[in-house]
Amino acid sequence: MELTRRRAIQIGVGALLISGLPFRASASTEDAIAAFTGGAEVGSGDVKLIAPEIAENGNTVPIEVSSDTAKEIMVLATGNPTPSVATFKFGKLAASRAASTRIRLAGTQDVLAIAKLEDGSFVQASRTVKVTIGGCGG
Numbered sequence: 001m002e003l004t005r006r007r008a009i010q011i012g013v014g015a016l017l018i019s020g021l022p023f024r025a026s027a028s029t030e031d032a033i034a035a036f037t038g039g040a041e042v043g044s045g046d047v048k049l050i051a052p053e054i055a056e057n058g059n060t061v062p063i064e065v066s067s068d069t070a071k072e073i074m075v076l077a078t079g080n081p082t083p084s085v086a087t088f089k090f091g092k093l094a095a096s097r098a099a100s101t102r103i104r105l106a107g108t109q110d111v112l113a114i115a116k117l118e119d120g121s122f123v124q125a126s127r128t129v130k131v132t133i134g135g136c137g138g
Contacts, residue, residue, distance in 0.1 A: 028081075028082070028083050029076055029078045029083040029112075032074075032076060032083055032084045033076070033114060036072075036074050036087075036114060036116070036122075037114065037116075037122045040120075040121070040122055041122070042114060042122045042123065042124050043121065043122070043123050043124075044123055044124060044125070045117075045123040046067050046068055046069055046070070046115065046117060046123055047065065047066075047067045047070060047073065047113055047114070047115035047123050047124065047125045048064075048065065048066045048067065048113075048125060049063065049064070049065055049075075049111065049112075049113040049125040049126065049127050050063065050064040050065075050127075051063045051064075051111050051127040051129050052129060053127075053128075053129070053130065054129070054130045054131075054132065055105065055129050055130070055131045055132070056132050056133065057131075057132075057133050058104060058105040058106065058107065058131040058133055059104055059133075060102045060104070061102060061103050061104070061105050061111075061129060061131070062100065062101075062102050063075065063100065063101060063102070063103055063111060064098065064099070064100040065088065065098065065099055065100075065113045065115075065125075066096075066097060066098035066099075067097050067098075067115045067117070067123075068097065069097070069117045069118045069119075070090060070097050070115040070116065070117055070118075071089065071090060071116050071117065071118055072087060072088065072089050072090070072115065072116045073087070073088045073090075073097075073099065073113055073114070073115045073116075074086070074087045074088075074113070074114045074115075074116075075087070075088075075103070075111065075112070075113050076111070076112040076113075076114070077103060077104075077105055077106075077109060077110075077111055077112075078109050078110045078111075078112060079105070079106055079107055079108070079109030079110070080104070080105065080106045080109070081106065085103050085111075086099075086101060086103070105129060105131050106131075107131050108128070108129065108130045108131050109128070109129065109131075110126050110127070110128050110129075111126065111127050111128075111129055112124060112125075112126045113125050113126070
């Protein structure tokens, strides 16, 4: 089969249509949480998430996470095509169990921080961030 100009355009249009299909972010978020926690119950407690209420630009949204007793903190953006944003790991001798970064948000959505504590339990904190200009192609 020879690739003609008409066939190349058809393939390109088909790819654009497929990429525009809605995604199911909640299933990916649930999968990421289950992989991190091993299916354990997630409560609330010793984890703090600081994020702006309104972000003027979804490309660079500043966040901070911290905990007094966390071994790891995973950050998720529940409305992004790939919800898992970052995982921060802290050693026993860490002077501070805190991290800050800038993340990309596709639109208004919840940002979620789940911490694995030293005793093996999991806690979470969340924050809704309203984005006025999308960062993941929006």
